[in-house]
Amino acid sequence: MTNxxxxxxxxxxxxRVPEMLGSVFAWYxxxxxxxxxxxxxxLGCTVETLHWVSLCRKPDGESFSEHVNQIAEHFGIDAFELSRILRDMEATAALIAAENSAIASGEQTVLLAARDREKKS
Structure with missing residues (x-):
């Protein structure tokens, strides 16, 4: 069968669609x-198979493992490697979000301090 x-x-x-595996793959x-x-x-597959897998929605929630296994079985890819990549990218996203939150909080503190100083002058 040709693609x-x-x-x-x-x-x-x-x-470019955050809900798709392709976005995770591109970022990784x-x-x-x-x-x-x-x-x-x-992932143990061809580029063409990777393209097909990229069109799947990202597994998440309570059914994460089940969905990873279904995708891996359907496309004949390494379920363990797929799961590891997805979990690594989830952790990376969480770290970036935490860092951005800390930066945002720090910027707010700096701005409040600057305002306090301006009031005292």
């Missing part, structure tokens, strides 16, 4: 400086 002509373009569009590849081919090899 449709639109598959690669659809996977690229999916990389960027952080790890991996080509699409290298990333496909990491």
């Amino acid at each position: 449709p002509d639109w598959l690669e373009a659809a996977a690229e569009r999916g990389a 590849r960027d952080l790890e400086d991996l080509s699409v081919l290298d990333f496909a090899r990491k």
